[in-house]
Amino acid sequence: PIVVTTTARDSMWGPTFPELVEALPGIKIIDRSTVNAWDDPRVAAAIEATGRKKLIIAGISLEVCAAFPAITAIGKGYEAYVAVDASGTFSDTKREAGLLRMQQAGVIVSDYATLMVEILKDNARPEAAAVYNALDMPWATLVGQISKAYGKQSAAA
Template sequence: MSLEVCAALPAISATGAGYDAYVTLDASGTFSQAKREAGLLRMQQAGVVVSDCATLMVEALADNAAPESGDLYAALDMPFAVLVGQLSAAHQS
């Protein structure tokens, strides 16, 4: 997916229509550093939230003590998934 076209244009359009738009940088690429920087700048100027996939998934979860948090962190293959599982288990006891 091309960051400056395939990700940026729909996100900018959604923001213009009044929606909150999020773009995950690690889910898209581009053909040059200049295109990347131009796409990022355009999105930020339009109010698009730019982040990475793992951060947005954790933000959507909103609660590390939620029963599904351990499965989410494990699916994201994040190094601290085991720690989150321990925290969730301790929180429930």
């Protein structure tokens, strides 16, 4: 399940990125005024309604939009993972401070591809190829090509 939220879409911060809306057809985007997404009762209820205890969080601003709800989630007994490379920042200093703050609070910081592969768990699953293709990782493609070429050489020997 996916919970998507935005802040002050019709006033202060402007519309949600059209690319995000397009990528998430049928997903309701909760517009809120609170800085910490978790402080909006609709967002908190939507997260709780998923029944999940492990959350992957990303935000426009790593140090605010991702960090605040991730830290709150930890305090409420969830496991919070933040996809660092799926989150933006306002400066390197803010990014580093946000990372430190989250780590001190017990948030697990990672990159999106590692989190997706961790969820996959087993490369024998039928959807494994689709997951790796969606991740668009050139090194994974290279490893696959090397493996395929090596397999052909071994078969010929």
